[in-house]
Amino acid sequence: MRKRRSSSKVMEERLSARDEDAAEWRDEPRRLGVERMKQRNLLYERGTRSHYENAEYYDQAYRRRRADIDFYAEMASRFGGPVLELGAGTGRVSRAIAEQGVEILGIDSSEPMLERAERRRKKMRRAARELLEFAHGDLLELRLGRKFPLVIAPFNVFMHLYDREEFQRAMDTVRAHLAPGGVFVFDVLVPDLRALLRDPDRLYSAGTVSLPRRGRRYKYKESFNYDPIAQVLVITLYFQSLEDPEEILTQTIAHRQFFPAELEAILHYEGFEILERYGDFEREPLLDFAESQVLVTRLGATPYSRSRTSQ
Structure with missing residues (x-):
């Protein structure tokens, strides 16, 4: 008669097998895990691109969105130009900033959005039109060789950064273009x-x-x-x-999705200090019912990742 194993013995064997599987995963396919993450991010990016291919629909869908435009225009008046806008889209925010007499360069990776932005720029009055320029660029790789007292990324641009590496590369881009004492202002949604x-x-x-x-x-x-x-x-x-x-x-x-405490920690990790943080574009405090996180930040220290590497 076959001897029946005790439940504790079965549990020990299962735990042992689990530990062996975990060790194998750690030792061999970490590369595979990284590749899977890259493929996943690529799928996210390709899928999201469809939302920005129809620039006319984009303008129609968000035509009533005004609060963020006024907020960023006020930031431009406060900190001065030239301003660098990352993720300029069809130029919703850029045009308002140029209209109030501040020079601005808008960067976007979507050709359809930039084409519509340029068509709308040409319809502006000459004085404002000459202060506004659009250019194609990748947020993760952009290097213009110029410095700006104000860098902005309106309307949830950073929510298209899908892992820590992409966030770090985006912050490297911000860092590369900030003038000494310059300010980076951006917004993301509070997770719903x-x-x-x-x-x-x-x-x-x-x-x-x-x-x-x-x-x-x-x-x-x-x-x-x-x-x-x-x-x-x-x-x-x-x-x-x-x-x-x-x-x-x-x-x-x-x-x-960036939870508020998490985002604060990531910015600290990247060497940025939060000067101001709001729950909307009317400067209301960030409370539990807020829809957005609106952050005014400044480069304050060596990024933690770099300081650890140099030790």
Whole structure:
């Protein structure tokens, strides 16, 4: 008769096997893990790009968003120019800053957004138009060889940085372009726990919209899929034609979620001190019901990662 193993023996064997598997993962495929992260980030970036390919729809969707424009224009008046804007998009913020007489350079990686930004720049009055310039550039690699007293990244630009390495490279870009004593101002959303906990298999209705150049109205629905390990929320937008239900268009936005205490720690790690922090663009305090984190920061010390490396 076969002897039955005790439950404690079975547990010991399972724990031993688990430890062996963990050791194998640590010793051999760390490279594989890094490659998987890179592939995941690439998928996020490709998916999100679809949201920025239709620049006309972007302008239509956010045409009523004004509070951040006024806030950043005020920052430009306060700290002076020239200003460097990272993630300029169609120039919503850049135009307002140039209109008040401050020189600004807007950088973006999306050609359709930049083309629309340039068309709109040409329609500005001459004095403002000459203060505004747009250029194509990658936030992670940009090196202009110029310094600016103010660098800004409005409208959740940094939520498109999907891991620590990308955040570090973006902060290197900011650091490379800040003049001595210069200020970096940016905003990201406060994570919305309701959105993070939504059923990923369900579509949530968001009303109807008109899409530019299509002449039709569409049912607009969204799905939410949150990766709690990567802290990335993937939102897929579905547009179904009311005239032809077979016509369904999709866009994807992937947003890295930054919890307030976490973001403060990351900035400290990168050598930036927070001068001011708000919960909206009206300068209300960052409280538990706030939607945004609006931060005014300054380079204050050697980044922790560099200081450790040099020891």
